[in-house]
Amino acid sequence: MGSSVLEGFTKSLAMTVLSEIGDKTFFAAAILAMRHPRRLVLAGCLSSLIVMTILSVLFGWAAxxxxxxxxxxxxxxxxxxxxxxxxxxxxxxxDKESEELAEVEAKLDADWKAGNSVSKGNFKDDNDLKKQQKPFLAQFFSPIFLKAFSITFFGEWGDKSQIATIGLASDINPFGVVLGGIIGQVLCTTAAVLGGKSLATQISEKMVSLSSGMLFLVFAVQSLLTSVREL
Known part of the structure; x- marks a missing residue:
């Protein structure tokens, strides 16, 4: 744990950016921003990713x-x-560059149609009855915020970027890791929300995978050499 904050920051930032660009949660944020107010989608996605990053770093720090x-x-x-x-x-x-994008879009389309049919069926209900049927949290947060938060949180849970963040925090300065991770998430999510589907379709998933693979191998070799020097 004697590593510097700067090392944890730079490694976490680079790893987060390359892992999140072209990820399912990136595509989900881009598509959601096309259908709902961007500020709510951005707030929901970012809140989820920040919570996930902090939890991952705390787990790695405790390991x-x-x-x-x-x-x-x-x-x-x-x-x-x-x-x-x-x-x-x-x-x-x-073989297919946009397979993940198509998968996310199809799932959100199904949710979108289901939500519309439910809202049409309940259109004539009494306002007081609607308030009683709303989930408890929905009375304090926008349903769009909660949707963006939940989709991002469960989409990110168990992802390789989360596991890699836990690994980084267990081996190098956790404060630098959480700072770099949060900034990386802000950059990627903001780009997804502002760029929308047009940006998502222009991303080469193979190039992102190649770059992240090289970065992970560089981290692995560096970690291996550090272990050899310490022994």
Whole structure:
């Protein structure tokens, strides 16, 4: 944990940007921003990603207290190698560039149609009855905010960027990791919301996977060499 805040910041920022661009949550934010007010979509997506980043860093920070630092370092190194090879595998096996975008768009389209049919069926209901039927949180937050938050949170849960953030925080300065992760999420989500589907369709998923694979392998080699020097 003797690493600098700057190292944690730069590694987390680079990893977050390359992992999130072209990710399902990136596409979801872009599509949602086309159908709903951008400020609500941005607020919902960003709030979710910031919460996820903080939780991941806290978990990574606590890991060395549960497992020896030597083991967490070795696990992190293996994770970086694994994610790097996984990214390269995606480059050479995925034939369709926009498959993930189409998948996210189809799911949101289904939700959109279902929501419209429900709203039409309840149009003639009494206003007081509507308020009683609304979820508790919806009385304090916009339903659009909650939708963007939940889609992003559950879409990001268990993603390789979340696991990589846990690994980074367990091995290097957690404050730098959380700062770099949050700034990276702000940059990517803002670009998705402002750029919309037009930006999402111009992104080369293979180039993003190739770049992130190279970055993960660089982190893995650096971590491996650090382990050798410490031994």
């Amino acid at each position: 060395p207290n549960l497992i020896s630092h030597k083991w967490t370092h070795q696990i992190t190194t293996l994770l970086f190698f694994g994610f790097g090879l996984w990214s390269f595998w995606e480059v050479f096996t995925d």
